Amino acid sequence: MDGEIPRELAEEMDSFDPLAEFRNRFIITNPHMIYLDGNSLGRLPAATPDFLDAVVRKDWGAGLVRSWQTWIDWAGCLGDRLAVHALGARPGEVTLSDSTSVNIYKLAAAALDAAPDRGTVIIDADDFPTNRYVMQGLAAQRKLTPRAVQSHVDNGLDLDVLRAALDDDVALIVLSLVSYRCGALLDMAAVNVAAREVGALVLWDLSHAVGVIPIALNAVGADLAVGCTYKYLNGGPGSPAFLYVRTELQPVLQQPIWGWFGQRDQFQMGSDYDPLGHIERFLVGTPPLLSLAAVDPALTLMEQADVTRVREKGMRLGQLIVELADRWLPSHGFRLASPRRAEHRGSHVSLAHPDAWRVCQSLAEDASVICDFRVPDRLRIGPSPVYTRFVDVWDAMDRLRDLVANRSYERFPQERTRVT
Numbered sequence: 001m002d003g004e005i006p007r008e009l010a011e012e013m014d015s016f017d018p019l020a021e022f023r024n025r026f027i028i029t030n031p032h033m034i035y036l037d038g039n040s041l042g043r044l045p046a047a048t049p050d051f052l053d054a055v056v057r058k059d060w061g062a063g064l065v066r067s068w069q070t071w072i073d074w075a076g077c078l079g080d081r082l083a084v085h086a087l088g089a090r091p092g093e094v095t096l097s098d099s100t101s102v103n104i105y106k107l108a109a110a111a112l113d114a115a116p117d118r119g120t121v122i123i124d125a126d127d128f129p130t131n132r133y134v135m136q137g138l139a140a141q142r143k144l145t146p147r148a149v150q151s152h153v154d155n156g157l158d159l160d161v162l163r164a165a166l167d168d169d170v171a172l173i174v175l176s177l178v179s180y181r182c183g184a185l186l187d188m189a190a191v192n193v194a195a196r197e198v199g200a201l202v203l204w205d206l207s208h209a210v211g212v213i214p215i216a217l218n219a220v221g222a223d224l225a226v227g228c229t230y231k232y233l234n235g236g237p238g239s240p241a242f243l244y245v246r247t248e249l250q251p252v253l254q255q256p257i258w259g260w261f262g263q264r265d266q267f268q269m270g271s272d273y274d275p276l277g278h279i280e281r282f283l284v285g286t287p288p289l290l291s292l293a294a295v296d297p298a299l300t301l302m303e304q305a306d307v308t309r310v311r312e313k314g315m316r317l318g319q320l321i322v323e324l325a326d327r328w329l330p331s332h333g334f335r336l337a338s339p340r341r342a343e344h345r346g347s348h349v350s351l352a353h354p355d356a357w358r359v360c361q362s363l364a365e366d367a368s369v370i371c372d373f374r375v376p377d378r379l380r381i382g383p384s385p386v387y388t389r390f391v392d393v394w395d396a397m398d399r400l401r402d403l404v405a406n407r408s409y410e411r412f413p414q415e416r417t418r419v420t
């Protein structure tokens with residue numbers, strides 16, 4: 001695109017958007033507010049409150065403990081749907097449980113136990129903190145060497161940097177498919193091939209990819225994966241995470257938390273731990289049922305939206321952000337802090353600005369635009385394609401341009417709040 005980008009162009013893009021009607025399937029209480037933080041917490045699907053109300057009143061209120069006859073299968077059923085519609089995996093390879101952090105621990109520990117002769121784990125020095133911390137902890141407990149590869153803070157991990165760090169001492173590589181900070185998208189197939197060449201397993205964190213990037217775990221030979229359901233999947237705050245283990249690996253990997261939900265014949269209350277042979281062996285204890293339930297209507301909506309269409313729109317939304325930022329923002333101290341090409345990014349775009357935290361606050365308070373801030377100086381803009389219009393992006397960028405032009409952000413405190 002050359003020249004000005006008028007608002008009419010964004011309106012036109014909306015008029016041809018095959019996903020346009022999906023916006024109506026979300027609760028939007030304030031139409032003036034532009035929500036560009038779908039990569040942190042997705043919006044509330046309109047079907048969710050009634051669905052939860054029924055679970056609370058009928059299942060819990062009336063059915064009481066007898067409802068566990070059906071509740072017990074929910075994590076697996078939702079996992080199967082996620083496997084087929086969003087992850088390119090087979091039924092029986094995915095389940096929902098615990099948090100992403102805990103699932104990283106479980107799957108990484110299982111993978112390390114399966115490679116007792118190897119002493120190195122690879123992490124990305126710029127990966128989401130929990131991934132690094134969990135792996136540092138596991139390495140410390142087992143006296144392994146955590147080898148951190150340095151990804152580029154704006155462009156993500158260079159495959160050659162990763163390849164140079166691999167040798168036959170590496171047991172496990174933990175990486176995010178989409179970088180939480182800059183949104184860089186890795187080549188999953190190429191990483192898996194490189195790992196296989198040295199006999200290492202890869203544990204993928206799909207948190208910023210699931211629901212917005214078509215993922216083909218089986219086709220690209222993925223071993224292990226985890227991810228959040230509260231971001232682009234709209235499962236609600238704290239909804240349980242998913243985990244994936246390739247079928248062939250399931251019987252040979254043993255997770256470290258020996259809970260009764262992973263036990264064969266759970267209600268036999270047997271004296272010794274004897275884990276199931278399939279994906280449920282990676283479960284631990286009673287799931288947070290109400291949070292798990294909220295994933296169901298959210299998933300139905302995403303199944304209907306279709307991740308291929310979501311990706312196409314996500315790339316165009318991201319490109320609109322980049323094009324507008326290029327035209328309007330460099331003279332106000334901004335620069336692009338994400339890969340420039342849409343096919344190299346997930347659905348969010350980061351912009352660097354020396355006063356990004358104050359700009360982020362001013363955007364929310366003065367301009368009703370919700371993004372988030374990430375250290376050291378990043379404004380993260382995460383439009384979720386199922387409910388974000390092209391005019392939302394245009395208006396948000398326009399409001400951002402005004403606010404930095406009149407420097408209204410300068411009256412906000414430099415001190416950061418606990419959550420940014």
Ligand SMILES: Cc1ncc(COP(=O)(O)O)c(C=O)c1O
Binds near residue numbers: 128180205207228
């Ligand atoms: C990439 C990534 N991995 C892991 C997590 C942590 O997930 P949880 O807090 O649910 O364990 C997050 C949270 O935002 C994330 O962005």
